[in-house]
Amino acid sequence: MSQEGAEVSRRKLFGWAGAGVALAGAGAAAGVGVDRLGTASASTSTVDFHGEHQAGIVTPAQANLHFAALDVTTSDVGELRQLLREWTDAARRMTAGQQVTADGAVGGAAEAPPTDTGEALDLPASQLTITVGFGPSLFDERFGLAAKRPPQLVDLPVFPKDKLDPARSGGDLCIQACADDPQVAVHAVRNLVRIGFGVTQVRWSQLGFGRSSSTSRAQQTPRNLFGFKDGTNNVKAEDTDVLRDQVWAQAGDGQPWMAGGTYLVARRIRMHIETWDRESLAGQEQIIGRSKGSGAPLGQTGEFDPVDLDVAGAGGVPVIAEDAHVRLASSQTRGGVRILRRGYNFVDGSDGVGHLEAGLFFLAFNRDTRTQYIPMQRALSSKDAMMEYVQHTGSAHFAIPPGVTPGTSWGDGLFA
Amino acid sequence: MSQEGAEVSRRKLFGWAGAGVALAGAGAAAGVGVDRLGTASASTSTVDFHGEHQAGIVTPAQANLHFAALDVTTSDVGELRQLLREWTDAARRMTAGQQVTADGAVGGAAEAPPTDTGEALDLPASQLTITVGFGPSLFDERFGLAAKRPPQLVDLPVFPKDKLDPARSGGDLCIQACADDPQVAVHAVRNLVRIGFGVTQVRWSQLGFGRSSSTSRAQQTPRNLFGFKDGTNNVKAEDTDVLRDQVWAQAGDGQPWMAGGTYLVARRIRMHIETWDRESLAGQEQIIGRSKGSGAPLGQTGEFDPVDLDVAGAGGVPVIAEDAHVRLASSQTRGGVRILRRGYNFVDGSDGVGHLEAGLFFLAFNRDTRTQYIPMQRALSSKDAMMEYVQHTGSAHFAIPPGVTPGTSWGDGLFA
Numbered sequence: 001m002s003q004e005g006a007e008v009s010r011r012k013l014f015g016w017a018g019a020g021v022a023l024a025g026a027g028a029a030a031g032v033g034v035d036r037l038g039t040a041s042a043s044t045s046t047v048d049f050h051g052e053h054q055a056g057i058v059t060p061a062q063a064n065l066h067f068a069a070l071d072v073t074t075s076d077v078g079e080l081r082q083l084l085r086e087w088t089d090a091a092r093r094m095t096a097g098q099q100v101t102a103d104g105a106v107g108g109a110a111e112a113p114p115t116d117t118g119e120a121l122d123l124p125a126s127q128l129t130i131t132v133g134f135g136p137s138l139f140d141e142r143f144g145l146a147a148k149r150p151p152q153l154v155d156l157p158v159f160p161k162d163k164l165d166p167a168r169s170g171g172d173l174c175i176q177a178c179a180d181d182p183q184v185a186v187h188a189v190r191n192l193v194r195i196g197f198g199v200t201q202v203r204w205s206q207l208g209f210g211r212s213s214s215t216s217r218a219q220q221t222p223r224n225l226f227g228f229k230d231g232t233n234n235v236k237a238e239d240t241d242v243l244r245d246q247v248w249a250q251a252g253d254g255q256p257w258m259a260g261g262t263y264l265v266a267r268r269i270r271m272h273i274e275t276w277d278r279e280s281l282a283g284q285e286q287i288i289g290r291s292k293g294s295g296a297p298l299g300q301t302g303e304f305d306p307v308d309l310d311v312a313g314a315g316g317v318p319v320i321a322e323d324a325h326v327r328l329a330s331s332q333t334r335g336g337v338r339i340l341r342r343g344y345n346f347v348d349g350s351d352g353v354g355h356l357e358a359g360l361f362f363l364a365f366n367r368d369t370r371t372q373y374i375p376m377q378r379a380l381s382s383k384d385a386m387m388e389y390v391q392h393t394g395s396a397h398f399a400i401p402p403g404v405t406p407g408t409s410w411g412d413g414l415f416a
Numbered sequence: 417m418s419q420e421g422a423e424v425s426r427r428k429l430f431g432w433a434g435a436g437v438a439l440a441g442a443g444a445a446a447g448v449g450v451d452r453l454g455t456a457s458a459s460t461s462t463v464d465f466h467g468e469h470q471a472g473i474v475t476p477a478q479a480n481l482h483f484a485a486l487d488v489t490t491s492d493v494g495e496l497r498q499l500l501r502e503w504t505d506a507a508r509r510m511t512a513g514q515q516v517t518a519d520g521a522v523g524g525a526a527e528a529p530p531t532d533t534g535e536a537l538d539l540p541a542s543q544l545t546i547t548v549g550f551g552p553s554l555f556d557e558r559f560g561l562a563a564k565r566p567p568q569l570v571d572l573p574v575f576p577k578d579k580l581d582p583a584r585s586g587g588d589l590c591i592q593a594c595a596d597d598p599q600v601a602v603h604a605v606r607n608l609v610r611i612g613f614g615v616t617q618v619r620w621s622q623l624g625f626g627r628s629s630s631t632s633r634a635q636q637t638p639r640n641l642f643g644f645k646d647g648t649n650n651v652k653a654e655d656t657d658v659l660r661d662q663v664w665a666q667a668g669d670g671q672p673w674m675a676g677g678t679y680l681v682a683r684r685i686r687m688h689i690e691t692w693d694r695e696s697l698a699g700q701e702q703i704i705g706r707s708k709g710s711g712a713p714l715g716q717t718g719e720f721d722p723v724d725l726d727v728a729g730a731g732g733v734p735v736i737a738e739d740a741h742v743r744l745a746s747s748q749t750r751g752g753v754r755i756l757r758r759g760y761n762f763v764d765g766s767d768g769v770g771h772l773e774a775g776l777f778f779l780a781f782n783r784d785t786r787t788q789y790i791p792m793q794r795a796l797s798s799k800d801a802m803m804e805y806v807q808h809t810g811s812a813h814f815a816i817p818p819g820v821t822p823g824t825s826w827g828d829g830l831f832a
Contacts (some may be wrong), residue, residue, distance in 0.1 A: 059659070064598075106697065109697070110701075111696050113697070119642070121639060184625075194690070201771075209599060223537060226535075279529060281530050285526075286532075349622060
């Protein structure tokens with residue numbers, strides 16, 4: 001049997017059941033070490049790179065993130081297409097716990113630069129996932145891709161109170177690497193950046209930790225830097241109907257090549273934690289709309305109790321305030337709209353005036369950013385009581401193409 | 417028996433054997449999860465906070481670092497002394513896996529700000545250590561401490577090729593928090609910073625991962641972002657004679673209150689990884705003086721084989737080059753001088769011109785920086801072939817006072 005034949009057989013074996021495939025592998029892995037939110041001892045596991053969808057979306061969120069946005073510096077579309085082939089091959093190997101190439105960091109010729117940078121040599125796969133996307137700016141006149149631009153991939157508007165830094169926003173391409181070991185995630189981004197030398201360059205990059213949303217019911221809900229559980233009502237890997245309706249692009253959505261893909265909104269949200277820490281416990285809970293300890297919606301007792309926006313307290317005033325975050329972001333308020341969040345906490349040194357430069361690197365996947373993220377963020381940025389304590393300092397939007405098979409590349413649909 | 421009595425008994429039980437105490441606890445913990453360099457599944461363990469020396473020095477290096485340098489903003493020496501008492505109490509609790517106070521994030525009055533910020537509520541101790549130090553600038557006229565300044569705590573010179581950023585250098589105080597979970601380390605620093613509100617403010621802070629030196633023979637040697645094993649010949653927790661001679665300050669060293677303490681040099685070293693990655697394998701190995709795969713010194717076969725600087729290759733040229741890092745930094749070249757390194761890798765976003773802002777946050781402990789770190793760094797910065805690929809962008813020096821007992825504070829010796 002030829003190698004291609006073997007790949008086809010393997011593909012049939014797994015049935016390309018999309019979320020099912022990713023979930024089976026990753027869910028099992030997450031079960032290994034649930035003592036530390038499912039992340040501590042699961043590090044030797046691999047997450048299947050192939051599938052209907054890219055890994056790193058419904059994969060139970062790993063402990064660490066390295067995200068990079070890149071600009072394409074070549075005007076040769078053939079170089080861009082070739083880069084996407086090379087990235088796919090390298091990611092296929094690295095997510096399997098292998099080096100970038102068979103020669104790797106130490107197996108090549110002594111006179112040549114090593115083809116792997118080596119800092120992950122002794123480390124296991126650590127559930128590494130690598131997810132790649134295309135920014136709106138990629139679909140300009142440079143590469144003749146304007147006709148392939150998905151209508152969902154709009155330029156994000158500037159929302160009220162945004163204070164965006166151009167050096168932390170935008171990008172022609174993105175790489176999201178998640179792993180249970182930060183060195184493995186850093187190694188993955190670094191080596192893809194290196195492969196792209198002369199074709200792309202890093203526009204900005206962001207490290208994150210403490211994943212600020214769980215994406216599977218097998219995971220405990222983590223806490224953000226406000227000290228609150230975050231992502232209780234997130235779309236989870238197990239919610240296959242919601243994923244189909246609200247996360248995965250469908251064939252009739254406008255650009256058939258995006259079917260099985262999704263749209264990623266990345267927002268760097270600075271959190272003024274010093275100011276937050278001076279707010280009373282009751283004040284914090286009113287702003288969020290949940291209990292800080294249990295995570296239960298105000299008026300309820302358990303974290304996963306349904307949010308009831310109508311519970312009235314003293315004098316008929318709603319227990320969950322009109323400007324509470326959970327009210328404004330809830331699918332009830334938003335006409336049933338949901339998004340899949342997959343953010344990470346960050347601390348990027350200090351801000352030069354005595355405070356930590358800390359916050360949430362918000363990552364969310366949705367099927368149509370125009371009707372999901374944008375209206376939600378419009379409401380939040382103008383009404384949310386939490387806006388007093390946060391500031392959006394970076395913003396980007398990417399089309400995440402569908403998953404690949406053993407013989408295909410991330411760029412195949414784009415260049416078909 | 418009074419609480420104090422119980423503490424005394426406990427102290428006697430453990431015998432305050434200094435490095436021995438720290439080693440027994442931490443060494444055992446590191447043995448739990450050696451699959452991932454001893455860090456993965458050891459996260460529920462605690463490291464004893466009390467002892468002759470502070471924890472976080474010979475403690476087997478945890479996976480993650482949050483380091484902060486602070487300036488004192490009060491001129492009231494009583495406030496400073498009180499802060500050090502409060503920091504000690506809070507650190508005693510947090511390193512035991514407890515919240516900052518008994519009330520904590522959710523147990524206090526609803527009308528008051530919580531006394532713990534809450535983001536570590538569901539997380540185990542994760543081998544958290546908190547280590548505190550005093551910078552040279554603390555010993556100025558503000559607090560009447562000039563006569564207490566240790567002669568070893570010099571202002572570090574500017575070394576050749578330094579490109580120091582004042583915003584990443586210096587500081588009156590430092591906090592080093594190490595843990596196997598970055599959120600636990602971040603929580604520790606944030607809460608100490610918060611306790612210091614009105615007395616101190618953050619001057620700079622640095623996150624790190626992938627600990628770039630092992631500090632115990634129970635740990636595998638990790639790799640730095642040049643892809644090389646780093647710290648093979650580091651002073652280890654087991655080297656009690658070397659620790660006494662070269663790391664721990666002794667009673668006769670000048671300031672008796674520093675006995676059992678040590679001196680910490682912190683250097684933020686930007687690594688030009690993109691340039692390094694274009695160097696050949698042979699070139700990289702010549703610069704380091706070791707094999708990239710095994711870590712063996714050039715001319716030897718095993719990582720832990722003694723470095724032999726005299727092995728000659730073709731034409732009598734030394735196999736380990738005259739400007740190789742391992743030669744210049746070796747204790748043989750340095751007249752027997754050694755230091756205890758405890759650095760971490762970092763990636764702080766990108767540099768704005770297309771590269772990752774990556775490097776090594778170098779932390780080293782020595783008994784006398786004047787005769788140990790400074791001469792070594794003078795030699796390296798002027799001769800080391802590696803200097804072509806690195807740049808020191810931050811620099812700080814701190815006196816690390818000795819450890820505390822259950823009834824004492826980090827400031828007791830300073831203010832005695």
